[in-house]
Amino acid sequence: MTDFTIVLRSLSLRRFSTTVTVTMVAVSVALLLVLLAMRDAGRAAFRRGTGNAHLLVSADTSPLVAVLNGMFYANAPSQPIDWAAYMKIREAFPWSWTIPTQLGDSFRGSPVMATSKEFFTSFEPVLGQPWTFVAGKAFEAPYEAVVGAEAARLHGLRVGSELVLAHGVGTASGEAAHEHEDHPVEVVGILAPTGSAHDRAIFTSLETGWCVHAEESRLKEAGAANPGEDDHGHLHVDPEDLRDSEKLITGILLRVPTRPGEQVSSALPVAFDLLRRQFPFTVAQPAQQVGRLFEIVSGVDTLFIAMAVAVMVAGALSVMLALYNSMDLRRRQVAILRVLGASQGRVFGLVLAESAIIGLLGSGLGIALAAIFGTVASAELQRRVGLVIDPTMDLRTIVLCTAAATFLACAAGIVPALRAYRTAVVQGLRPLG
């Protein structure tokens, strides 16, 4: 028989109250952990996504929108950049690399980005981590596609699968998106997961996108010339036949030269100013815009944390209430222990240990709840918003939360413990009734 046995027996005697209190603590801990993990994971997902691009040029109205559209696939940019402008930008500065991108098509709700081959060789989706293929290779010819890890998983795509692209970023069911039925695109490569927004995209060559659209618009012209004729199949546009007006892109990723192994360059401000002065486009520094985004949401963020802390305090108060109320039931138990020779200090310790155990049990359960909820919530976020979030909680947060919950539970236990300490033994011994 040890003090610990007495504490456990006491907790199990008041099973209902113990269960409710432990649950209350668990919910508070879980809420706090999930909020913290989601915040960190959300930030990480955004930070990762900008990769090693220094600048992003688009015709969007603001730099933040440009980055959200161009790097996180929020929407298709509404205004195009023509090929001639791209060539000028390319020549305007000794870039390390330039990558044109064109957004606007989709496959069952997954964004399709047409781009150049350098996207896979020069652009790193995550700093210091180039693309890797789990199957196949980068596209070589028109009508070939490379699929991001999440998109492949979502649609069950493999090398050799055929996709029918749709115009417009429609919903998953394909409504409101016009399908380019005649030109299935073949999957030639599947990318490894990067934990960035790129995982949910599908990539084709620029020519693929251009040809598909050119055929469509030329068919429309022909249809207008010969009303009543609705013959799709005969018109075929080869990449060589593309008119310059059909070569449209929606964004350009740029990187200025840096010393080997370095990410920043003193040339960046110069390049930034040059683009802003000489071209009528929006120029964004992705990393900076992501920072701005965090600034915008940080107020809400603080509010969330404050709420979670409030819930935790409420949990602590409920521990106190439960223990305090149970003191009436336990007056006798405390009195008997005192008669048997337990000192006031020891009884105080026993009651305090009870609250500590409630805190620890609650934390444990809360961590489990948070893990389950985090997994479910990240799947939902992925499905609805397309934000790839890794819900793993870091050990430091877990330890801190457990310590905080246990400390709060102990603090809440002090009042009832003091009451147990002061309980008049004689009164506790009187026959009931």
Place this chain on the structure above:
Amino acid sequence: MNALSITGLELARSGGFRLSVPSLSLAQGEQALLVAPSGGGKSTLLHLIAGLEDPDAGSITVADMPISALRGAARDGFRGASIGMVFQTFNLLHGFSAIENLMVAMMFSSVPAATHDARARALLAELGIDRPEQAVETMSVGQQQRVAVARALACRPTLVLADEPTASLDPANAATAIGLLQRACRDHGAALLCTSHDPSLRAHFSRVIDLGTAEAAR
């Protein structure tokens, strides 16, 4: 050595309650019945002897230790080790088995931990409890009484204080119970001070102390 010595004990409470015990002693192993009119302070005197309450004046010595002079944890420890208590409602720890009730008592004493289990089993067997692992709240009143007696003796006390131990029993069982308590105390060398309002118990004791008369002084 006396099991118990009281001199000049005075206690007054609001409401006119007064308890005055000029002198009272109990030799080692001696057994006495403490009688008084209802509200005459029998229970209060037992609580004073156990150090659960403090007198206004006077001294109480148990096994040559002035318990009224001890403070805090020292007094609690001394009570646990030297005084066993039996209550009318037994005051067993619910949620614990019979043997666990004894082991909790020994936990707060100086009895070596390694001997707890064996001693608890032996005591319970001696008092006729054949299922020591049974939860006390599921036991019959008679069995609970036996467990309470066993627990009072678990730490080899010098003095056992019994507060109306037979009040919840019918006369036949009361006689059996008091016999059991007396025999157990005798066997274990503990003095016994028992309170009761039941006049039939007088026959069981060679010494009766009446708080209402001068007989308390001896």
